Amino acid sequence: MTDKSDVLVGDQILISEDVCRIENLVYEKPETLTDTVMHYCPGCGHGVAHRIIMEVVDEMDLQEDTIGVAPVGCSVFAYHYMNIDMQEAAHGRATAVATGIKRVLPDKFVFTYQGDGDLAAIGTAETIHSINRGENILIVFINNAVYGMTSGQMAPTTLEGMTSTTSPYGRDIKTMGHPLKIADMISILPGAHYVTRQAVNTPANVRKAKKAIQKSFEYQKLGKGTCFVEIVSNCPSNWKSTPVESNKFVVEKLIPFYPLGDIKVPKE
Amino acid sequence: MGDVKLMKGNEALAEAAIRSGCDAYFGYPITPQSEVLEYLARELPNRKNAAMKILQAESEVAAINMIYGAAGAGKRAMTTSSSPGISLMQEGLSYIASAELPCLLANINRGGPGLGTIQPAQGDYFQSTKGGGHGDYHLIVLAPSSVQEMADHVRLGFDLADKYRNPVMILSDGAVGQMMEKVEFPEQITNLQVDKPWATVGKPKSRERNIITSLHIDPHEMEAINLRLQEKYKVLKKNEVRYQTFMTDDAEYLIVAYGLAARISQKVVELLREQNVKAGLIRPITLFPFPSEIIKQVGSRVKGILDVEMNAGQMIEDVRLSIEGKTRVEFYGRMGGVIPTPEEIFEHFEKIFLKGESK
Ligand SMILES: Cc1ncc(C[n+]2csc(CCOP(=O)(O)OP(=O)(O)O)c2C)c(N)n1
Ligand code: SF4
Numbered sequence: 001m002t003d004k005s006d007v008l009v010g011d012q013i014l015i016s017e018d019v020c021r022i023e024n025l026v027y028e029k030p031e032t033l034t035d036t037v038m039h040y041c042p043g044c045g046h047g048v049a050h051r052i053i054m055e056v057v058d059e060m061d062l063q064e065d066t067i068g069v070a071p072v073g074c075s076v077f078a079y080h081y082m083n084i085d086m087q088e089a090a091h092g093r094a095t096a097v098a099t100g101i102k103r104v105l106p107d108k109f110v111f112t113y114q115g116d117g118d119l120a121a122i123g124t125a126e127t128i129h130s131i132n133r134g135e136n137i138l139i140v141f142i143n144n145a146v147y148g149m150t151s152g153q154m155a156p157t158t159l160e161g162m163t164s165t166t167s168p169y170g171r172d173i174k175t176m177g178h179p180l181k182i183a184d185m186i187s188i189l190p191g192a193h194y195v196t197r198q199a200v201n202t203p204a205n206v207r208k209a210k211k212a213i214q215k216s217f218e219y220q221k222l223g224k225g226t227c228f229v230e231i232v233s234n235c236p237s238n239w240k241s242t243p244v245e246s247n248k249f250v251v252e253k254l255i256p257f258y259p260l261g262d263i264k265v266p267k268e
Numbered sequence: 269m270g271d272v273k274l275m276k277g278n279e280a281l282a283e284a285a286i287r288s289g290c291d292a293y294f295g296y297p298i299t300p301q302s303e304v305l306e307y308l309a310r311e312l313p314n315r316k317n318a319a320m321k322i323l324q325a326e327s328e329v330a331a332i333n334m335i336y337g338a339a340g341a342g343k344r345a346m347t348t349s350s351s352p353g354i355s356l357m358q359e360g361l362s363y364i365a366s367a368e369l370p371c372l373l374a375n376i377n378r379g380g381p382g383l384g385t386i387q388p389a390q391g392d393y394f395q396s397t398k399g400g401g402h403g404d405y406h407l408i409v410l411a412p413s414s415v416q417e418m419a420d421h422v423r424l425g426f427d428l429a430d431k432y433r434n435p436v437m438i439l440s441d442g443a444v445g446q447m448m449e450k451v452e453f454p455e456q457i458t459n460l461q462v463d464k465p466w467a468t469v470g471k472p473k474s475r476e477r478n479i480i481t482s483l484h485i486d487p488h489e490m491e492a493i494n495l496r497l498q499e500k501y502k503v504l505k506k507n508e509v510r511y512q513t514f515m516t517d518d519a520e521y522l523i524v525a526y527g528l529a530a531r532i533s534q535k536v537v538e539l540l541r542e543q544n545v546k547a548g549l550i551r552p553i554t555l556f557p558f559p560s561e562i563i564k565q566v567g568s569r570v571k572g573i574l575d576v577e578m579n580a581g582q583m584i585e586d587v588r589l590s591i592e593g594k595t596r597v598e599f600y601g602r603m604g605g606v607i608p609t610p611e612e613i614f615e616h617f618e619k620i621f622l623k624g625e626s627k
Contacts, residue, residue, distance in 0.1 A: 100339075125329075
């Protein structure tokens with residue numbers, strides 16, 4: 001029997017007091033994350049997504065060899081938190097910027113981090129063509145079905161009937177078009193090596209998402225082409241919900257439309 | 269003596285890029301500049317020691333952002349386009365100017381506005397010299413008038429870009445890009461060597477991370493960046509003004525023109541001299557920084573100035589500002605891709621300055 005305040009680590013039971021002891025630490029902040037307090041709203045998935053990318057960079061010892069490209073959107077300040085060299089791209093242009101970097105520094109690891117407005121609306125052309133060229137980069141795509149930073153307008157990924165400040169009565173497919181399944185779309189491109197859709201709403205999903213990022217860095221090392229990791233996420237603030245409610249929405253609405261799992265896996 | 273070749277202006281530009289140690293070229297086809305990418309695609313595989321990476325981008329928007337990435341990674345990066353394509357690059361240029369990334373681009377100006385024509389024009393003077401994209405910034409603008417200068421300005425452009433961490437534009441037109449002339453390439457190219465400790469090449473343990481951004485939410489921080497840029501433009505105005513004078517020593521009349529219009533105007537000066545009219549020419553080579561001092565110096569002691577351009581009269585504003593109202597400044601121009609002849613410019617000059625007719 002375990003007490004409510006006990007914590008399970010593997011099969012070992014620690015009482016909560018012990019967790020505070022250095023020798024019992026099971027998680028340390030990776031060197032590749034700065035000490036800067038993140039500006040994200042409570043419960044937002046961006047922070048977790050940042051952390052797992054940086055954990056991978058840290059664990060694979062790639063800090064010296066990784067260059068990140070930040071988007072325009074809530075994660076515009078990703079470079080404040082990621083302790084690596086980074087470039088900030090114009091809205092939607094991240095994969096073009098990454099192409100420029102990777103072409104002149106082919107031995108470095110290059111990734112972009114982009115929201116759905118950035119990648120699936122204004123930057124669709126850059127996204128499709130970079131992937132079609134098989135640029136040897138990783139694209140991390142945070143799909144929260146809304147424009148977060150500009151306070152909740154409709155995104156290409158907003159679900160049918162879902163409200164936003166620019167679809168206040170719900171997204172009407174007849175006039176506003178269909179939600180865009182970018183990952184499925186790009187998976188048919190020969191340049192796409194690995195395409196997967198993950199989430200960060202539960203610890204198990206966080207681990208799977210991290211694994212996908214890890215694989216992508218490994219593929220990049222082998223020069224395999226573009227890796228695309230979509231992360232279905234939340235935006236409690238603009239969905240006007242609590243963190244818990246927003247994760248419920250992810251499970252009940254978003255994931256059914258954007259099912260998790262690998263969409264394209266490399267033939268070994 | 270270096271290599272002497274007969275080449276198109278666009279080809280000379282591409283060849284000079286190879287010889288100036290350009291690391292990356294990203295471009296998109298548009299007449300009349302497509303020969304640049306074509307030449308590089310053809311030549312590079314045969315140049316064992318040229319490390320330049322080239323790519324045909326999906327659009328000018330993508331091309332300029334690839335330049336941003338490569339320049340940010342500390343490499344010599346270049347793109348070329350023509351008017352409608354340059355309009356698409358304005359977003360990227362504003363970001364590049366703000367992030368202070370050195371790079372080179374060429375606008376082989378064609379007639380506009382809109383899709384316009386593929387014939388040569390100078391209608392992009394305002395866009396090139398006054399910013400073009402959003403915010404307060406300037407490109408360094410070089411205006412070649414010969415195939416030789418198309419080549420020379422590449423190395424000069426890269427060096428200026430590196431020295432000042434500023435984008436440089438070569439502003440020429442379809443005629444200079446397409447004409448064939450003799451061009452000489454120096455045997456030994458010596459590029460300005462500058463350290464780029466700010467470049468994003470991967471963060472070693474020994475230094476802080478490098479960040480390339482144009483985002484500064486705090487207005488005071490953003491103002492400080494703007495002040496720094498303005499300081500740089502002041503230094504440019506002091507140190508980097510370039511121009512050419514032709515028969516200005518005893519001139520009683522002055523023509524001011526750049527690029528192709530300047531070459532045509534040189535002929536006009538000769539025609540006028542044949543008629544015993546003491547005319548001279550000033551050709552700005554840098555359009556930003558603009559050669560205001562020399563125009564003021566020569567212009568203040570002549571009876572009249574004729575500004576000749578292949579547009580509706582854009583540089584004339586800078587000529588008038590330079591002259592501070594001391595001398596009458598008149599204009600002659602053709603638009604939409606029409607190239608003025610020396611004779612028609614001569615006739616206009618005669619009418620307004622010699623016969624005293626009003627326009
Ligand atoms: C050219 C341009 N157009 C519009 C904007 C305004 N803008 C900033 S962020 C954003 C939407 C970002 O949404 P998303 O990519 O989904 O990221 P999120 O904020 O949800 O993480 C928009 C439209 C801009 N900065 N630049
Ligand atoms: S607005 Fe939404 S996406 Fe942006 S930080 Fe807040 S919760 Fe996250």
